[in-house]
Amino acid sequence: MKKLGVPLGVLLILVWCLLPVVWIISLSFKSEESITAGNPGFLPGEGTNAGWANYDKVLTDPLYDYFPRAILNSIGISLIATLLSVIVATLAAYAIARLEFKGKKLVLSLALVIAMFPVVSLVGPLFDMWRTFGIYDTWIGLIIPYMSFTLPLAIWTLSAFFREIPWEMEQAAQVDGATSWQAFRKVIVPLAAPGVFTAAILTFFFAWNDFVFGISLTSTEAARPIPASLAFFVGADPFNRPASLLAAAAVISTIPIIIVVLLFQRKIVAGLTSGAVKG
């Protein structure tokens, strides 16, 4: 019993996590015609395997030209938001982990509140404000909220990492006559890089994933990111979603996530678990 428990558990986890992913891949190979007619079953039915046709269509057919554009938007917006958010969070986390100052509690409390904030509450006023400022339906209009909402996670993750750094090296640098700022830049930044990198991955996931801002603060393909674009996918028949095309687009949008996970799984797990709970 005891010997079997863990392998069984592993199997359970693998099936749980991968089955829906395999399913969406399988669906993306079902031909469009068969989807319209009904093609039940886990794998494409007899003679209904469309090969790469669905992928080809969502990437090259002018009818779906908003999807490649959405990929571009998502990559651009997520990367810029991640970069800026991590810079700001690094400064804050360094201060929280290292310095004594008035207002430390305030920052942490604020981060906690923001992490729990009901995003939809902001949609109305932001929609209104962004149109007034002229940043509605632009990249910057999405980058700003993404930065704000990824900061708590980034700050937590980073301050957890920064507590683990051997700070004596910084003091050594200061003894050698470096200012706080120099010590920070020359000694700490290289040491902190792995933590910063992990925070960046988590931040990127959040931005890549966002749906609420994506549908509320954009109206055209100028800035519409992938999740919002997927939700507005229409096929030939407006009452019947083009499931196989959507599946193909979904698989494409999942590829970056899978690559990042494959390369950095250890870092991501460390980041998620260190930033959240400490006894």
Next chain:
Amino acid sequence: MSTTVQTATAQGKKAPRPEVSDRSRAENRLGQKLVLPAIILMLIVTAFPMLRAVWLSVFDYTLTAPDDRNFVGLSNYLTALSDDLFWKTTGMTVLYMLVTVAIELVIGFIFAMVMHRVIFARGVVRTSILIPYGIITVVSGFAWQFAFSYQNGFVNSWLPGIEDSFNWFGDTLPAFIAICVSEIWKTTPFMSLLLLAGLAQVSEDMLEAAKVDGATWWQRLWKVVIPNMRSAIMVAVLFRALDAYRIFDNIFVMTNGAEDTASISFLTYRQTIEQFQLGMGSALSVLLFLSVLLIAFLIIKLFRVDLAAARQE
């Protein structure tokens, strides 16, 4: 339970030493400078719009008639609070929260125990657990919607006792189940990772001692493991509960609020963005915000969640 320790100033802690106070003043200034950008950014997108929502909520204001803005006081709130739809939706949202968090806690705990004990294939397990975490929620919603579809899905043929032609999205309960499945699938890994961190804190010595004293596996779980990771469990539940209360993406994609599956976030979105009722939508936004605060407060008070553990003070 850790009590709050105020470490605001060096002077407050110990007698001020002249050579320290200069430094500590500089440190104080530097610290505040470094956190300022983060504070500003977090407030710009939350506090300011929230105040604006409070302001807009006392007007009868529709985007289709922007010049026709009338002050109506609290009438938007009264309308919302006296409407059955608002309460039904709120009830539904609480139901989503309770069902998904309860199931996730159990499955997440099992996953965490497996990951804690696993020796072989660690990387594989870690990689697969992160895929649902990283996948776009909308994609998860679509994947499950199509899986449950009787036209192109597989769930009906896999489940014994379910007609192949059964429409999961034709009635409230099955549609609710389908939405919960997608939500649970996507967020259980996150829960299990938080619980894994908690498990790592349970001392092996204690477990060994319990074993020597003849405690069964079940007793060890309830008497040693769970009490020792109480704060990790509570923080995970708090985070997930508030996250689940905001459920939106899956509902939007899978049912678009049909069959009474709408959540309070979805209702707010619909009023604001689809129907341009900024006044009413803002009133709902404020109510949504207040209900999240209330839930957070209740969870923290009821379970005495040690937030310091989450904030690492």
